[in-house]
Amino acid sequence: MRMLFNNEGFVVNLAEEIDIDEYALLIGGTVVQMVSDRPSDRHQALMTGEWEVPKDVIYAENILTENQWRDSQMPTAQQNVTAIEYGEEGIPGTAQEWQKYWLALRKWNEANPDFPDSSKRPVAPS
Structure with a gap:
């Protein structure tokens, strides 16, 4: 070619x-x-x-990936808070840790200086 x-x-x-x-x-x-x-x-x-x-294409793809990842994590964090508060056992972390994780997820967007570097994502309680 x-x-x-x-x-x-x-x-x-x-x-x-x-x-x-x-x-x-x-x-x-x-x-x-x-x-x-x-x-x-x-x-x-x-x-x-x-x-x-091109770097701008990679950046745009990373933004899409990170937005999808965040959107998939937020319901899990909310559900874990509720489950722990209702007494479910076997979920790692505390309700407060899951709440902090959910808040960190909310801030995982283009206003965050580390976004969309996937190595700097908020980390779920373990």
């Missing part, structure tokens, strides 16, 4: 009937032989011939 980059380093998409080499000469662009087919729609071409997933 060959890609055309303009003189600013951006990929130029061409209709199939346009000769890539002729158009590269016309615009002063560079034709690059890619090392492989595009791995996924997430990947963008680099002038080195390699592919990368």
Whole structure:
């Protein structure tokens, strides 16, 4: 697969009937032989011939993942508080610890400076 980059380093998409080499000469662009087919729609071409997933795409995916994780954890925290208060045994932690966890989950959003770093997620009582 060959890609055309303009003189600013951006990929130029061409209709199939346009000769890539002729158009590269016309615009002063560079034709690059890619090392492989595009791995996924997430990947963008680099002038080195390699592919990368841009950081903003990874960041957006991490935000989605962390929002889904938080939303899945909040009901569990609430249910554990209620269960402990009603006397259920075998649940790790105390009701107060689960309440603190739930509050930490509420703050696990884009306003948190550590978000969306999954290694810094709130930790459930154990």
